[in-house]
Amino acid sequence: MQELVKAGAEKDLGLGILEDFVRGTRAKATFFTMLLRSPRLIQDLARLFCLSPYLGSILAARPELLDHFILRSDEGWSGELDLVLQQMNDRKLLTEIWAANQYLAERNLHTLYPRVTDTADEICRELLSRLRAEYPSSTVEIITMGKWGGRELGVRSDLDFVFLCDAVPSEDDFKVARRFISRLSDPQKGGNLYEVDLRLRPSGQSGAIIVGREQLKTYWRETAQPWERQAYLRARPLNPNIVLDKKLLVARKLSAEELAELQRIRSKLLVKPVGNVVDIKYAPGGLLDIEFVAQTLLLVNQISNAGCSTNEMLKDPMLSGIYDQLREFEQMLQLASTNKLKTCDNIKPSFAKAASLMGLSGDAAWARLNKLLSESREILNQIDPTGLKI
Numbered sequence: 552m553q554e555l556v557k558a559g560a561e562k563d564l565g566l567g568i569l570e571d572f573v574r575g576t577r578a579k580a581t582f583f584t585m586l587l588r589s590p591r592l593i594q595d596l597a598r599l600f601c602l603s604p605y606l607g608s609i610l611a612a613r614p615e616l617l618d619h620f621i622l623r624s625d626e627g628w629s630g631e632l633d634l635v636l637q638q639m640n641d642r643k644l645l646t647e648i649w650a651a652n653q654y655l656a657e658r659n660l661h662t663l664y665p666r667v668t669d670t671a672d673e674i675c676r677e678l679l680s681r682l683r684a685e686y687p688s689s690t691v692e693i694i695t696m697g698k699w700g701g702r703e704l705g706v707r708s709d710l711d712f713v714f715l716c717d718a719v720p721s722e723d724d725f726k727v728a729r730r731f732i733s734r735l736s737d738p739q740k741g742g743n744l745y746e747v748d749l750r751l752r753p754s755g756q757s758g759a760i761i762v763g764r765e766q767l768k769t770y771w772r773e774t775a776q777p778w779e780r781q782a783y784l785r786a787r788p789l790n791p792n793i794v795l796d797k798k799l800l801v802a803r804k805l806s807a808e809e810l811a812e813l814q815r816i817r818s819k820l821l822v823k824p825v826g827n828v829v830d831i832k833y834a835p836g837g838l839l840d841i842e843f844v845a846q847t848l849l850l851v852n853q854i855s856n857a858g859c860s861t862n863e864m865l866k867d868p869m870l871s872g873i874y875d876q877l878r879e880f881e882q883m884l885q886l887a888s889t890n891k892l893k894t895c896d897n898i899k900p901s902f903a904k905a906a907s908l909m910g911l912s913g914d915a916a917w918a919r920l921n922k923l924l925s926e927s928r929e930i931l932n933q934i935d936p937t938g939l940k941i
């Protein structure tokens with residue numbers, strides 16, 4: 552009880568999850584002996600159970616993960632695909648627990664991102680390698696996109712990517728790609744591995760899921776729309792031996808018509824807050840808005856080597872700081888809820904919980920969030936090369 556009090560104000564939440572956890576362990580004597588011998592473990596569990604319904608519920612539902620959590624170790628991959636898929640799911644969950652536990656203690660996003668991203672990289676490289684071994688003629692590779700491409704994955708992030716192959720895709724290439732998507736999406740004991748997003752395939756959402764290297768180069772050089780070129784600025788090959796020539800993305804200067812189209816798209820993407828509900832991603836001045844303007848500036852200035860992350864692309868230190876603070880809100884909201892959240896509502900318990908994780912009252916957190924969005928809008932109004940004022 553003392554440790555629960557130290558970890559945070561929500562003793563009832565912590566005790567409730569602790570009760571579920573103890574039931575899951577079936578009250579084995581070895582578990583209680585282990586607790587008595589490890590004060591640090593008590594502190595970690597108290598933090599997880601009291602502060603994060605999401606993380607606490609993972610351990611309560613899967614108490615067998617505790618051994619790996621304590622040892623901070625991962626077992627080698629199994630030789631059987633069914634078993635390795637469960638191992639991958641366990642490793643993903645453990646990484647989120649380890650990384651988020653450290654994040655809750657230190658509040659440093661830039662130690663959270665690499666750990667979660669590295670695990671996604673490792674899992675997907677291994678899975679792709681296993682599938683390609685079944686079809687040796689396949690040359691399928693993965694180009695990571697979005698936050699995965701920018702090495703900015705957080706808790707509950709999905710995976711954006713496209714498939715790449717050496718030449719015209721073969722039937723074996725399509726088999727590997729389809730199985731890869733299926734294995735990521737198939738339900739496991741701890742849920743599916745990752746949610747996936749394939750909307751940025753060069754031939755459109757209804758087109759083929761794989762593109763050849765020369766086809767991708769031609770697409771970048773000749774036919775990609777400005778907003779598509781923006782998105783590919785964050786592309787990162789999962790295989791480090793593959794080199795992407797991003798100069799092709801910025802080689803064509805944006806015309807006045809294209810700038811006008813980007814202005815229209817940005818305006819259409821944004822969702823204004825309604826009452827007490829804000830979408831941190833899509834709000835004017837929010838995460839997507841900052842990313843969109845940063846990428847537009849790179850195209851306008853024909854910069855191809857800024858890096859894949861949003862922080863690397865941003866040249867304004869104040870805007871970069873705002874972006875980090877908005878992502879902190881986003882991550883705290885995910886940790887504060889048992890369900891994945893797309894919006895924040897300042898009258899719901901999840902928002903109050905996220906506020907407490909940041910050391911704020913609900914009212915103070917709401918005021919801070921709106922101030923950040925307002926400051927972001929002011930800066931974006933000044934630097935957006937399309938001239939849009941929001």
